[in-house]
Amino acid sequence: MYKIFKDVLPEHIRLAALATFPDESWEHWHHYESGKLATKDRDRIPPACLDALSYIALVCRPDEGFYDPDLVGAGLHYMPAGSALGEHTDATFASNRPWRRTGSLVYFPEKFDGGQLVVAGDVIRPEVNTAVLFSGGQLHEVLTTYTPRRTFALFSYVVDHSKKSTTRANFTRSTQL
Numbered sequence: 001m002y003k004i005f006k007d008v009l010p011e012h013i014r015l016a017a018l019a020t021f022p023d024e025s026w027e028h029w030h031h032y033e034s035g036k037l038a039t040k041d042r043d044r045i046p047p048a049c050l051d052a053l054s055y056i057a058l059v060c061r062p063d064e065g066f067y068d069p070d071l072v073g074a075g076l077h078y079m080p081a082g083s084a085l086g087e088h089t090d091a092t093f094a095s096n097r098p099w100r101r102t103g104s105l106v107y108f109p110e111k112f113d114g115g116q117l118v119v120a121g122d123v124i125r126p127e128v129n130t131a132v133l134f135s136g137g138q139l140h141e142v143l144t145t146y147t148p149r150r151t152f153a154l155f156s157y158v159v160d161h162s163k164k165s166t167t168r169a170n171f172t173r174s175t176q177l
Helices: 011-020 047-059
Strands: 002-005 075-079 085-089 099-108 117-119 122-124 130-135 140-142 149-159
Touching (some): 002 122, 047 075, 047 099, 117 130
Antiparallel strands (some): 002 130, 075 149, 099 130, 117 122, 117 140
């Protein structure tokens, strides 16, 4: 199950965030094996991008729980042309807190070629200024992107001290290239 939000950001916030969104060479990216780049430190995210993330969090409320204010693993994501993410479920628990993930939100600030999000077998074509919220634990993938894919991400959680599952993504299918 997923929900699509349209016209998420006012144009001036969207454009300011895009103008300051780091490029592929930014020294503060965390590098994943798939080629995906992500922020891991909220303090290094450009202020205009943080403003956009805060606005997105207000407009696109999670169905359950709250968004991680520290943006661990969320924040900014960058996928270089030619990269993809195989089918997987996201981490069930936060790595740094007793929180269970309830949802993942991806915001598309601009047009790019390829890089469609597949959730529950549905291919979702990214549209400018649109966000997709899907439930935690739901299988999803990102198809090969033919141009760089810049997105914003927020993860929602509820407090859960059981920590009965993983703090890492679980891939069922390898990343396609």
